[in-house]
Amino acid sequence: xxxxxxxxxxxxxxxxxxxxxxxxxxxxxxxxxxxxxxxxxxxxxxxxxxxxxxxxxxxxxxxxxxxxxxxxxxxxxxxxxxxxxxxxxxxxxxxxxxxxxxxxxxxxxxxxxxxxxxxxxxxxxxxxxxxxxxxxxxxxxxxxxxxxxxxxxxxxxxxxxxxxxxxxxxxxxxxxxxxxxxxxxxxxxxxxxxxxxxxxxxxxxxxxxxxxxxxxxxxxxxxxxxxxxxxxxxxxxxxxxxxxxxxxxxxxxxxxxxxxxxxxx
Numbered sequence: 287x288x289x290x291x292x293x294x295x296x297x298x299x300x301x302x303x304x305x306x307x308x309x310x311x312x313x314x315x316x317x318x319x320x321x322x323x324x325x326x327x328x329x330x331x332x333x334x335x336x337x338x339x340x341x342x343x344x345x346x347x348x349x350x351x352x353x354x355x356x357x358x359x360x361x362x363x364x365x366x367x368x369x370x371x372x373x374x375x376x377x378x379x380x381x382x383x384x385x386x387x388x389x390x391x392x393x394x395x396x397x398x399x400x401x402x403x404x405x406x407x408x409x410x411x412x413x414x415x416x417x418x419x420x421x422x423x424x425x426x427x428x429x430x431x432x433x434x435x436x437x438x439x440x441x442x443x444x445x446x447x448x449x450x451x452x453x454x455x456x457x458x459x460x461x462x463x464x465x466x467x468x469x470x471x472x473x474x475x476x477x478x479x480x481x482x483x484x485x486x487x488x489x490x491x492x493x494x495x496x497x498x499x500x501x502x503x504x505x506x507x508x509x510x511x512x513x514x515x516x517x518x519x520x521x522x523x524x525x526x527x528x529x530x531x532x533x534x535x536x537x538x539x540x541x542x543x544x545x546x547x548x549x550x551x
Contacts, residue, residue, distance in 0.1 A: 302381075304378075304381060305374075305377070305378030305381055308374045308377065308378060309374055309378065312345060312367075312370045312371060312374050313338070313341050313342070313345070315367070315370065316337070316340070316341030316344065316345065316367045317334065317337040317338055317341050318337075319363045319367065320336070320337030320340050320341060321334075321337050323355075323357070323359055323360045323363055324336075324337070326355060326356055326357035326359055326360030326363075327340070327353050327354065327355055327356060327360055328353070328354055328356050329353065331353065336353070339353075340353045341367065344364060344367050344368055344371065345367060345368070345370075345371030345374075345375075346371065347368060347371065347372070404430070404432060404448075404463070404464030404467050404468070405464070405467045406430070406467065406468070406469045407429075407430035407431065407432055407464060407467070407468050407469065408424060408429060408430070408431050408432070408468065408469060408470045408471075408472065409431075409432050409433075409434065409460070409463050409464070409465060409468050409470070409471045409472065409488070410424070410431055410432070410433050410434070410446075410471075410472045410474060411433075411434045411454035411471070411472065411473050411474065411475055411481075411484050412434075412435075412454075412472075412473070412474035412475040412476070412500075413433075413435040413436065413437070413475075414474065414475070414476055416474050416500065416521070417433070417472075417474040417475070420472060420474060421433050421446050425446070425447065430448070431446060431447075431448060432446075432448045432449075432450065432463045432464060432468075433445075433446035433448065433449045433450070434449075434450050434451075434452060434454040434459060434460075434463055435449060435450075435451055436451070436452070436453060436454070437451065438451045450462055450463050454473070454475065454480070454484045455480055455483040455484055455487060457487055457490075457491065460484075460487055460488060460491060461491065465487075465488050465491045465492055465495070466491055466492045467492075468488075468492065468495050469495055469496065470495055470496040470497070470498065471484065471485065471488040471495060471496075471497050471498075472497075472498045472499075472500075473485050473488075473497070473498070473499040473500065473515075474499075474500045474519070475500070476502060477502075478500075478501055478502055478503055478506045478509075478510060481499040481500055481501075481510070482499065482509070482510055482513045484499070485497040485499045485513050485515045486513055489514075496516040496517075497515040497516050497517075498515060498516060498517040498518070498519060499513070499515045499518060499519065500518075500519040500521065501518055501519065501520050501521070502521070504520070507520065
């Protein structure tokens, strides 16, 4: 599950490495091209220092003009080096600064609410009608709930008393929600795969807690059971059962429907 968070969150170290590799490859292209097409410049490029100097000033778009391309091949090469330099710079900036900016934005958008001492609480991951209704029902019964939403609610919109904005499949987000002190995690998101990862991550962090995950596609039922949650909320299954019972004239058996709705993992 530690690997799952890496898929969703850009690593600053890896991003920096890729940016460095991109810069070095582009510079290598510039130095090699300067050597090969050296006679097409004025003055001609005939050594490594001149080729490196030309590459750096061209990639940075400084262009002092002391080394200028004269032949069509040299001009085409110089144009390609300028384009590559701009692309590498823009990509590197996005890769390195992206995770930092994203983290800062999440902190700014995170609703500032009264911090609770999380202990023996229930974590609910999801911001769909099912998740919101479950949160509201639990709070109405005096049960401490920590909600995890992927996006902050609009200003003035109703939100859970204890809300964390972030990716529920991220172990850091689960830990900030107090997963190690929680008694249960309810994965009620729209994505079955995300619900499975939330359940796995929660169990990995706290083997003693209970996990319940929602299944939005009945075809995924068997796959979700392999995650070994404590319970599976099978809304598509009960919907199909109700329709079949109503159309066939069967007696609607509450116990049977409840068993279909909340299947043990």
